[in-house]
Amino acid sequence: MQTGLGFVTKNSKFASLILKAVSKTFWFITVGLLITLAGLWLFQNYFYSVKETTPITIDAPHIYELESVIVPAASADQVWTKSFKVKYGDSFHKIMSRLNLSVDKIRKLNNEILNVYDLDDFVYGLDYKVNYNHDFTPQSMVFEIDPLHHLQVNFITEHALIIEKETIREDLMIISPIMSSLVNTVTIHGAPEKLADLILSALAWKVDFRNLLKADSLKVIYEALIYDSQVVEIEKVKSIHFKHNERWFYAYGYDIGNGWEYFNESGKNLSHAPLVFDRITSLYAQKRFHPVRRRWKAHYGMDFEAEEGTPVESILDGVITRVRYDRANGNNVKIRHSKTLTTQYLHFSKIAISLAVGDSVKRGDVIGYVGSTGWSSGPHLCLRVWHNGYQKDPLQFDFPRRDDVPEELKEAFQKQVIDYDSLLK
Numbered sequence: 001m002q003t004g005l006g007f008v009t010k011n012s013k014f015a016s017l018i019l020k021a022v023s024k025t026f027w028f029i030t031v032g033l034l035i036t037l038a039g040l041w042l043f044q045n046y047f048y049s050v051k052e053t054t055p056i057t058i059d060a061p062h063i064y065e066l067e068s069v070i071v072p073a074a075s076a077d078q079v080w081t082k083s084f085k086v087k088y089g090d091s092f093h094k095i096m097s098r099l100n101l102s103v104d105k106i107r108k109l110n111n112e113i114l115n116v117y118d119l120d121d122f123v124y125g126l127d128y129k130v131n132y133n134h135d136f137t138p139q140s141m142v143f144e145i146d147p148l149h150h151l152q153v154n155f156i157t158e159h160a161l162i163i164e165k166e167t168i169r170e171d172l173m174i175i176s177p178i179m180s181s182l183v184n185t186v187t188i189h190g191a192p193e194k195l196a197d198l199i200l201s202a203l204a205w206k207v208d209f210r211n212l213l214k215a216d217s218l219k220v221i222y223e224a225l226i227y228d229s230q231v232v233e234i235e236k237v238k239s240i241h242f243k244h245n246e247r248w249f250y251a252y253g254y255d256i257g258n259g260w261e262y263f264n265e266s267g268k269n270l271s272h273a274p275l276v277f278d279r280i281t282s283l284y285a286q287k288r289f290h291p292v293r294r295r296w297k298a299h300y301g302m303d304f305e306a307e308e309g310t311p312v313e314s315i316l317d318g319v320i321t322r323v324r325y326d327r328a329n330g331n332n333v334k335i336r337h338s339k340t341l342t343t344q345y346l347h348f349s350k351i352a353i354s355l356a357v358g359d360s361v362k363r364g365d366v367i368g369y370v371g372s373t374g375w376s377s378g379p380h381l382c383l384r385v386w387h388n389g390y391q392k393d394p395l396q397f398d399f400p401r402r403d404d405v406p407e408e409l410k411e412a413f414q415k416q417v418i419d420y421d422s423l424l425k
Ligand SMILES: [Zn+2]
Pocket: 282, 299, 301, 302, 303, 381, 382, 383
């Protein structure tokens, strides 16, 4: 047994040695394996974590700081105004319908407007403004009828009225060389085109306005109506110094009892027309635009704008050869002054009573009254002159001057001449 045991003991010792070795190896392997696994785990985690946190560079956003815009709420008394122009086919009814006014209100306002306003003045392109309250409810509208008059329609009180602008009357002066045309010269200096007409009207018998020269120049004093720093109307021209073709011509406005007329420095009337007129609106021309017929047409006369009813006189002694109405010329009269010279007067509102063909007339006899009959765009006289059967420019003939400043007014007139000259010279 001992042996066996010894053997066993011997064997047991050996076995325990093996076991020891095996367990040592096993320990080493296990620990090594664990370390390897831990390393792998660590490595893997480290690897992925690195991958996941790779930094992506993003530029820092630039923040724009907006300036604060404060839109205040409209106060209760805020008024908004919008500008419009009358369109083709417009009526007051249509305009008010577009503003969403009630049918009742529109009907009432339409009647109000018709009471104060001439619908002939309601034309395409007319400017008007609509005033709204703070919440855009239309309150009123204002039409600019002409530079001096407004039509105001109040939607709240349901009234329409014409308002005349409050203007300032002032004497204005222009001193300027002629720039391309007379009209251009006055408008560049802020005056309406009408001033050019009035200058031409005063000096038409002295200066050839169809052939102005580069060296010509103008000095003028005129009475203007001013609204909102703009000249809206010219009342009259007071004094003109006009240099044409190296020579100075003078005109002074004065009323010797026949209305506003123009005289030279010594009181001689500058007009050779058969009436006292407001302005010459057209000269004799081979070609001009006809405002009524709306096409280019020769104009073989000279047009004088004047108030309806202004008396028109025979320009020379003569015999009446025509008294009649026709479609183009309206009421018109023709007078033969000599074998070679005949004059004709067009568009009369009425012809002088009892005037008949064959009657003799003296220079200055009233033959008719300014009107707008026939093809005419407003009250004016069209004067035509025939010489040897051809229509000629009335300015080519030396018709008699209108009345000069009478003796009793000479002193007052001369005083004015001196006053204006001191401003213009
Ligand atoms: Zn004419």
